[in-house]
Amino acid sequence: MNRVREEARELDVIGEYDVIVVGGGPGGVPAALAAARAGSKTLIAERYGFFGGLATAGLMGPLFGYAEMKDPYVQYTKNPDTSGNGGPLILGGIPLEIVRKLQDWGAAPRNENIQWEAIRFDPEMLKHLLDAMVTEAGVDILFHTFVTGVIGTEDHIDYLVLESKSGRQAVKAGVFIDATGDGDVAAYAGAEYTKGRKADGTTQPMGTKVIIGGVEDVSEDERSKGYDLVNQAIDNHTLGIYHAFWKEVSEQGITLRKGEITPTATRVAGDGTNVRDLTRAEIRARRDILETLRCYNERVPGYKKAYLIATPAQIGVRETRQIVGLQMLTGNDVLAGRKNRDDAVARGCWWLDIHCPLGLISSKSWICDKLCKVEPPCIMKRKYRDQLLDTTVPPKPIDYYDIPYGSLIPKTIDNLLMSGRCISADHFAMSSARVIGTCSAIGEAAGIAAALAMSENVRPGDLDVELLREKLKAVGVPL
Numbered sequence: 001m002n003r004v005r006e007e008a009r010e011l012d013v014i015g016e017y018d019v020i021v022v023g024g025g026p027g028g029v030p031a032a033l034a035a036a037r038a039g040s041k042t043l044i045a046e047r048y049g050f051f052g053g054l055a056t057a058g059l060m061g062p063l064f065g066y067a068e069m070k071d072p073y074v075q076y077t078k079n080p081d082t083s084g085n086g087g088p089l090i091l092g093g094i095p096l097e098i099v100r101k102l103q104d105w106g107a108a109p110r111n112e113n114i115q116w117e118a119i120r121f122d123p124e125m126l127k128h129l130l131d132a133m134v135t136e137a138g139v140d141i142l143f144h145t146f147v148t149g150v151i152g153t154e155d156h157i158d159y160l161v162l163e164s165k166s167g168r169q170a171v172k173a174g175v176f177i178d179a180t181g182d183g184d185v186a187a188y189a190g191a192e193y194t195k196g197r198k199a200d201g202t203t204q205p206m207g208t209k210v211i212i213g214g215v216e217d218v219s220e221d222e223r224s225k226g227y228d229l230v231n232q233a234i235d236n237h238t239l240g241i242y243h244a245f246w247k248e249v250s251e252q253g254i255t256l257r258k259g260e261i262t263p264t265a266t267r268v269a270g271d272g273t274n275v276r277d278l279t280r281a282e283i284r285a286r287r288d289i290l291e292t293l294r295c296y297n298e299r300v301p302g303y304k305k306a307y308l309i310a311t312p313a314q315i316g317v318r319e320t321r322q323i324v325g326l327q328m329l330t331g332n333d334v335l336a337g338r339k340n341r342d343d344a345v346a347r348g349c350w351w352l353d354i355h356c357p358l359g360l361i362s363s364k365s366w367i368c369d370k371l372c373k374v375e376p377p378c379i380m381k382r383k384y385r386d387q388l389l390d391t392t393v394p395p396k397p398i399d400y401y402d403i404p405y406g407s408l409i410p411k412t413i414d415n416l417l418m419s420g421r422c423i424s425a426d427h428f429a430m431s432s433a434r435v436i437g438t439c440s441a442i443g444e445a446a447g448i449a450a451a452l453a454m455s456e457n458v459r460p461g462d463l464d465v466e467l468l469r470e471k472l473k474a475v476g477v478p479l
Contacts, residue, residue, distance in 0.1 A: 004151055004159055004170050011161065011170040015140065017043045019450045020160060020173040022147050025053015026439040027420025027446075028179030029130055030094040034447025035177075036137040038471070040454055043140040043171060045147060045162065048313065051130035053181070055436055056123045059209040059312040061254035061262065063099070065437025066091050067116035068349050068400055089116055090347045090400045093477040095440035101129055109256065123254050147180070150188045155414050157189055175450040175460060176416050179443060182273055183321035183422035191410040192324040195273075197427040199384040202357040204318040204431065206278075208266045208285040211309040212293065215259050218302035226300030231363035233295055260309065264316075265292045269359030272317030282315050318355060318434060322425050323418050326461060327406030331389055331428025337399030343465050344402035344479055345445035345472060348438040352389065354431040389428055402479075403433065405465050408446055414459045419446040441477070448472060 002013035019035040021028050024046030032044040054060040067089045089096070099119060102108035107125035109115070134141060142164070149161035151170065159170040178185035183193055196203040218226075253262030266285040270277030289311060296303040327343075331352060339347075354368040356378075364373040370388045372381065380388055407424040408417050418424070419442050421434035432438070448471050453460045456467075469479055 006149070006151055006161060006168075006170070009168070011159075011168055013159070013172055014162075014169045015043060016172040017041045017140070018173065018454045019043075019175050019177065019447070020045070020171060021177040021179055021419075021447070022160065022185050023053065023179035023181060023420070024048070024051040024130075024134075024143075025179065025181060025420065026055060026436045027181065027443040028053070028177070029134060030098075030440045030443035031177045031179055031417075031419050031447035031450070032134060032139045033094055033137050034444045034475075035451045036139045036447075037475075038448055038451035038455075040451040041140075042138075043142065043173070044134065045142045045145045045160075045171075047144070047146050049143045050127040051134065052123065052126050054314075054316055055121075055254075056127050057313040058316045059123055059211065059254050059262065059310065060316055060436065061119075061121060061123070061209070062115075063119040063121060063437055064117070064435035065348060065350050065439075065441070066095065066099070066119060090349050090478065091437055091441050093441070093472070093475050094444045095437055096476070098126075098129070098133075098440070101133070102126065105129055107256070120253060120256055122256055147185060147188070150185065152189070154190065155412055157185075157413060157415055160185070174415065174454050177419050177443075177446050177450055178323075178416060178422065179419040179446075181317065181320070181420050181422055183323050183418065186323050186410055186413065186416060186418065186422070187321060189410075189413050189416060191413050191416070193321040193422075194324065194426075195271075195321050196319065197357060197380075197387065199380060199387050202269075203271060203320060204355045204357055205267045205269045205359040206272060206281045206285070206315045206317050207264055207268065207355070208289060208312060208315050209253065209262055209264050210289050210311050211255060211260060211262050212296075212306050213257075213260050213309045214306045215261050216302040216305070222301035226296075226303070229299040230295060233299065234361055234363045263292075265289070267355060267359050267361060268315070269357065272320045278315070278317075285315050286311060319421070319427070319430055321422055322427075322430055323410050323422055325407050325418065325424025326409045326411060327404045327424060329403055329407045329423065329425040329429040329433060331426055331431075333401050334429050334432045335389070337401050339400065339402045341402040341404055343404045343406060345405045345408070345449070345465070345468060346403040346438070346441035347400045347478070348403055348433045348435075348441075349400040350432040350435045350438065352428055352431050353435075354428065403438075403442060403445075405445070405449070405463075405468065408442065408449070409461045414461060415453075417446045417450055417460050419443045444475075444477065445472060448475075
């Protein structure tokens with residue numbers, strides 16, 4: 001067996017591949033599928049014992065980014081081929097294939113009931129479906145595996161260092177895809193990255209999705225009164241020591257069963273790449289969930305007998321590292337719906353969904369922008385108001401926007417591609433591009449690009465983008 005030296009140690013090399021994908025979430029699975037289907041010998045390494053990332057381990061849903069959303073606060077339509085207020089589907093390829101298979105498995109609504117802007121699904125069935133898809137594609141799988149380092153030169157990765165129950169080992173590849181969400185591989189390789197907003201480097205807060213059962217049907221008038229009571233509790237800080245960040249009591253998300261809801265009701269400030277912050281956030285969010293549920297039981301009609309069914313395996317991390325790439329996706333690209341780019345490899349369509357990085361709350365404000373009503377005024381409103389974008393609440397309707405290939409390519413590492421929310425994007429654009437559908441589209445582009453780079457014997461950054469676009473179109477990706 002081959003061995004490589006890491007500092008003073010020798011590591012067993014347990015495999016050599018064309019493409020290695022790190023992370024089995026929305027940005028990773030489509031990347032591995034695309035690379036393998038394009039003919040590359042592919043490995044995917046995932047830290048949990050199942051695929052899906054935040055869609056399964058984080059219970060995050062519904063699936064956003066599949067169709068234009070004209071207004072996040074309106075009732076979505078159920079047309080199987082178009083979305084709310086006439087907006088069309090903007091994704092195809094593997095992201096759409098996953099939804100169609102979920103439908104076939106009874107794990108997503110059928111066409112007559114599906115809401116393409118916010119697709120409900122069953123996270124447990126998604127685990128099984130992704131197992132089947134990745135296995136069928138012939139991808140080599142390593143679950144329960146962390147990447148803890150790289151071996152190579154200043155601008156090139158030769159090996160990844162893995163940690164698992166089998167100890168410390170190494171794997172070799174021609175092209176690597178970082179789909180960790182946090183840009184872990186890029187950081188180990190010494191790639192340049194940014195983190196958080198420009199003013200102070202603070203990232204969006206973490207949050208937790210939960211499943212609550214025992215919810216009874218009530219009239220909209222009764223439910224509205226309950227919302228008002230919850231909002232009063234939020235603004236008066238009477239939910240207890242811990243707090244929810246808004247009134248959300250929503251049936252949309254990660255359940256198909258009557259009487260269940262899946263609210264996103266926690267907000268905890270912290271750095272998702274800091275283990276102390278992660279630990280504190282996990283404990284704080286679980287406490288907040290119980291306090292929020294007690295508030296629902298006491299104040300919201302229809303929730304008197306509601307009970308907690310499940311909390312996720314991990315807290316949802318919205319923002320950490322953004323790699324510095326050959327190109328950067330910007331918030332202005334999102335707001336303008338910039339498209340018709342000759343280097344586009346994926347599409348996004350979510351709004352600028354920037355949760356307060358300080359974890360502050362108000363029933364009157366949802367996002368961090370110039371219209372924020374949280375009191376007292378934070379440092380952004382006092383000193384850096386010029387760095388806040390002009391949006392509206394509800395947010396402005398947006399058209400879809402193109403994601404350029406260069407935003408997947410780190411400037412300094414010649415055989416690494418980025419996938420998911422850790423691509424090259426500013427603080428504002430990342431708040432849109434981080435949703436599951438968009439990350440999946442980026443993943444498919446990264447996987448085909450990696451396979452092409454191997455077959456064409458070029459670095460990913462030197463790949464003919466038009467050739468890449470042709471291959472994407474050939475597998476049903478709209479560009």
